Amino acid sequence: MLRAANKELSGVQAMLAFNEILSQRHVGSLIARGCESQAAAFLAYMQDQDTQLLAGYLRDGLDDQTLKYISDRDASFLNDLTNFHSRYGTAWVEKTCPSN
Secondary structure, rough: HHHHHHHHHHHHHHHHHHHHHHHHHHHHHHHHOOOOOHHHHHHHHHHHHHHHHHHHHHHHHOOOHHHHHHHOOOOOOOHHHHHHOOOOOOOOOOOOOOOO
């Protein structure tokens, strides 16, 4: 049973890593086409969505080890998560960027 759970956890982590790679490719493509403002806006949106996700995990309860991990790296971030409100909601509309 533990082996199946580990395989499933690895699968979830692989999907998360793959999604991150897709986002990085998208940002790279925007920058390569000279669309720096769209790239910056997309990065701000991605950070907002990740922060919203972490805020939900915090509300639901995180273990002490995870709280320490976050706090050790950014002492004010847990407080930021407690008070977080998304600037974007769940919808993202990217401004058109010309292809070169």
